[in-house]
Amino acid sequence: MIVCVCKSVSDRTIRASVAEGMDSFDELQFELGVATCCGKCEETVREVMAQSGACATRCGVSHAHPAVMPQAVPLTFYERKAA
Numbered sequence: 001m002i003v004c005v006c007k008s009v010s011d012r013t014i015r016a017s018v019a020e021g022m023d024s025f026d027e028l029q030f031e032l033g034v035a036t037c038c039g040k041c042e043e044t045v046r047e048v049m050a051q052s053g054a055c056a057t058r059c060g061v062s063h064a065h066p067a068v069m070p071q072a073v074p075l076t077f078y079e080r081k082a083a
């Protein structure tokens, strides 16, 4: 799914970037351009990063790491917008 509509960045691209070693939001923002236009995707980008195994202290996610919260069900960008 597309996470950042402004820059056409998908969750796959974010996961691949995290797998390649990008583990901070700032790094991802610089390399992919996420959250540099309207900024509405920032929260979702951080969630995808956390789901991908990026360390919570580096990605800025304040909740516990998803690896220890298996029942957490992520909302998509559009589901959150509709709420």
Ligand code: FES
Pocket (backbone or CB within 6 Å): 003, 004, 005, 006, 007, 034, 035, 036, 037, 038, 039, 040, 041, 042
């Ligand atoms: S949706 Fe990502 S900057 Fe607008």
